[in-house]
Amino acid sequence: MRKSVFLIVVIALSACNYYPSTTKAAATPNTIDITNTSMPPSSIPPTEMHLPPVIVDPNTMNHKLLMGYQGWFTCPGDGANTGWFHWFKDDIPDAAHFRVDMFPDASELTPEERCETGMKYPNGETAPLYSAYNPKTVMRHFQWMSDYEIDGIFLQRFVGELADPIYSNQRNIVLKNVRAAAEAHGRVFAIMYDISGMDSTTLIEEVEHDWKYLTNILKVTESPAYLRHDGKPVLAIWGLGFNGRPGTPGQAMELVNFFKNNDEQKYEVTLMGGVPTWWRELKNDSLTDPAWADYYCALDVISPWTVGRYSTDSEVDQYRSVMEADMKRVAECGAQYMPVVFPGTAFHNDSGSPFNSTPRRGGELYWRQVHNAVSIGVPMIYNAMFDEVDEGTAMYKIAATKNDQPAGVDLISMDTDGVKLPNDWYLRLAGAATKMLRGEIPNTERIPLNPDGSLVSTFPTVEPTPVQFKARIQITTTSDWTTLSMLSGGQLSGVEIISSNSEGDASFDDLTFT
Incomplete structure (x- = not known):
């Protein structure tokens, strides 16, 4: 009934x-130990299913985390005619000649992007690579930046290579790829000249000539995605003042005058310098001529290079006092301070240095640096590097386990340090670091992300009241x-x-x- x-x-x-x-x-606070968490799949949807990008403000460097982008990788048949540039020694595509220390995740490469190698995954399948000469690959890299809310990049431009027409063409095509991808995905980009390996007698002429070419012919500063600061295009020069790099204080000041006091205003920039760690004290990695201090203080943005300078949390914390003193000196110069952070580093396969020389520790090394930088009130951060697998600082998607990378060569995967993490872990951390820099999430000493991409609660856990x-x-x-x-x-x-x-x-x- x-x-x-x-x-x-x-x-x-x-x-x-x-x-x-x-x-x-x-x-x-409710926190989670990432070492006790199993690896989930990536939470980011497939390439073809992304939402329209939010456009990053290109008119300021403030509150931005910007990555270095090498874009130097090529392969036979891609049109660059530079062979396996930066991938293999002697242009032999096998595990014995692989010169990088990390293997980029290849799961999203389309057939037209795959550069087939002689390397094999443990299951016997061919392990492919990519070329930045291919616009589709660069487009995906910027799509990732948009997905993970990373502001943009400094494109590395090695001036010493530009005298060779083949390498000059390769760098120009990659620049065009970067420009198109940044504009399509609402990211920003700027040029960073690296003067490593240049002839000091032609340094000034070559740098000035190339900037005129980029401005007048390629018109890079006319891109709506080109980064500006204080009303001018941003240009970085990395390497002046370092031990083992070309250039004199007089040449450096001549470049400053060209870029900051030019009769033709279109060549003027907001000038950023990638300078030695010990620029302020003129010791260790810095040349010691007192005249270098004038160059450093003439820059608009000062960014000391710190990759490999520390590896433990205590060392990172000790360096914090150096940052505080640097920041004070930068303010006295009337400039702005942009510290460098990096996830870890290794240069084993190319140079024979120890394997995994500066371990990432599951992101703890990276996060400690970001936490300290934000804690002292830095306005901007330079992140080494988006795609630098050569020296093991890459932040983009990396093989998660040994099964996802070629056999027969020592490579760092996401689980090398005993922490099971997804292939996009460092993109996720960079996105969270950007939010922390902007004040959108609390500045925490602990990593605020779970490996599945969700936020660890950094607020008090409250029992619901009936x-x-x-x-x-x-x-x-x-x-x-x-x-x-x-x-x-x-x-x-x-x-x-x-x-x-x-x-x-x-x-x-x-x-x-x-």
């Missing part, structure tokens, strides 16, 4: 997403009413039937749901 039961109840809800305005004083509601409910059932239970959370408790009959008549009292 069908029974109709009429009830007035008080419903006490402990809803998962309902939080009252009061918090408990004794609550503690909230009572009165309701009039009619229940019609063919079974004993006492077997009923809530379907959407909670249980019936203290329910007392008042009256019931087949005609549906009933009387009412207050009952309680919890």
